[in-house]
Amino acid sequence: MSVGTSSTPGGRDVRQPPAAAPPGDPADATASAPDTGPDDHQGDLHDDLHDDLPDGLVVADEHGRVVRFNAAAERITATRAADALGQPLEKALPLEDLEGRRWWPLTDPYGGLAIRVRQPERNLLLPGGREVLVTARYVRARPTGPVRRVVVCLRDTEGRRRTERSHAELIATVAHELRSPLTSVKGFTATLLAKWERFTDDQKRLMLETVDADADRVTRLIAELLDISRIDSGRLEVRRQPVDMGAAVGRHIQAYVAAGQPADRFLLRIEQPLPALWADPDKIDQVLSNLIENAVRHGEGTVTIDITPAASPREGEDTGTSVTVSDEGAGIPEESMNRVFTRFWRGSKRGGTGLGLYIVKGIVEAHGGVITVGRAPGGGAEFRFTLPVAAPAYLT
Numbered sequence: 454m455s456v457g458t459s460s461t462p463g464g465r466d467v468r469q470p471p472a473a474a475p476p477g478d479p480a481d482a483t484a485s486a487p488d489t490g491p492d493d494h495q496g497d498l499h500d501d502l503h504d505d506l507p508d509g510l511v512v513a514d515e516h517g518r519v520v521r522f523n524a525a526a527e528r529i530t531a532t533r534a535a536d537a538l539g540q541p542l543e544k545a546l547p548l549e550d551l552e553g554r555r556w557w558p559l560t561d562p563y564g565g566l567a568i569r570v571r572q573p574e575r576n577l578l579l580p581g582g583r584e585v586l587v588t589a590r591y592v593r594a595r596p597t598g599p600v601r602r603v604v605v606c607l608r609d610t611e612g613r614r615r616t617e618r619s620h621a622e623l624i625a626t627v628a629h630e631l632r633s634p635l636t637s638v639k640g641f642t643a644t645l646l647a648k649w650e651r652f653t654d655d656q657k658r659l660m661l662e663t664v665d666a667d668a669d670r671v672t673r674l675i676a677e678l679l680d681i682s683r684i685d686s687g688r689l690e691v692r693r694q695p696v697d698m699g700a701a702v703g704r705h706i707q708a709y710v711a712a713g714q715p716a717d718r719f720l721l722r723i724e725q726p727l728p729a730l731w732a733d734p735d736k737i738d739q740v741l742s743n744l745i746e747n748a749v750r751h752g753e754g755t756v757t758i759d760i761t762p763a764a765s766p767r768e769g770e771d772t773g774t775s776v777t778v779s780d781e782g783a784g785i786p787e788e789s790m791n792r793v794f795t796r797f798w799r800g801s802k803r804g805g806t807g808l809g810l811y812i813v814k815g816i817v818e819a820h821g822g823v824i825t826v827g828r829a830p831g832g833g834a835e836f837r838f839t840l841p842v843a844a845p846a847y848l849t
């Protein structure tokens with residue numbers, strides 16, 4: 454009688470699955486993805502997904518050799534993936550801190566404390582001094598075990614720098630714009646309080662009118678800042694109701710005529726029939742006020758306002774309403790047209806905060822519309838915005 458050997462029922466190997474990286478990190482998919490051979494289609498799929506990531510992704514294996522180097526990493530580091538793959542991590546990605554010290558020997562991902570799982574985001578330098586934001590994850594098969602992979606995420610700092618520069622410019626502009634009216638308010642009120650009896654009634658009225666105008670200027674600046682904050686954060690509220698665009702433009706023209714502008718400087722043309730328009734009347738007034746004021750202040754000749762039906766910028770709607778404001782002045786230089794709707798653009802003539810057209814664009818887009826700038830037939834500037842009908846669902 455012979456004695457044989459038995460095996461585990463089913464003949465399966467029991468293996469521990471690799472530890473998954475915590476959620477919320479760009480490297481999660483890479484950290485938890487299984488190792489794949491060259492013929493594995495799943496590996497090709499992972500490579501494609503990595504190339505779709507907006508951030509640079511560099512992965513090194515347990516030996517410190519680079520095994521993945523996605524398209525964004527190529528763009529950020531100006532290094533071809535073919536040159537980086539198979540190279541030691543320190544050579545493929547030579548990073549230094551802001552004091553000029555080599556980063557990989559400092560952090561020692563493979564030989565440092567075994568409880569480490571990541572490096573927090575920090576600013577580091579690539580060869581040539583280009584600054585990048587770097588974060589790293591140490592993937593271990595088990596807690597305190599050896600590092601199985603190092604996953605590095607790279608982010609370009611240019612976008613963040615632009616934001617920081619924009620904030621600095623905004624603060625500087627606000628400080629400058631506030632200083633002038635507040636100095637005037639303080640000066641006139643202090644003078645009136647100290648020497649009230651010495652001034653005639655006409656002099657007092659002139660000073661108080663100046664204080665009132667400067668207070669309006671400060672109020673307008675604060676309102677612009679609040680609008681910018683809402684636009685940038687996506688919190689600009691649009692309270693839609695029926696709007697008669699022709700009547701709205703007519704009110705602005707009447708206000709200018711009452712203020713002393715000749716009536717024949719304005720030409721309003723309305724093409725009928727116009728579609729019923731649902732929009733925020735206060736914000737549409739703000740858009741019209743800015744565009745017409747720019748045409749009157751910076752343009753010359755006749756200010757023409759055309760209101761016409763147009764193709765709707767919103768998918769699923771056939772028609773919308775288009776408003777074109779044009780003048781006969783010098784117009785906007787071709788090279789400046791792509792900057793007209795950016796913050797602080799003021800054109801050739803100084804004055805104002807340079808925030809008005811930025812806010813106009815934000816309001817139009819919050820309505821689902823579009824706005825463009827070009828050259829008018831008469832040679833001046835031409836601003837055209839188109840809004841969707843945007844009727845409530847219960848009316849359609």
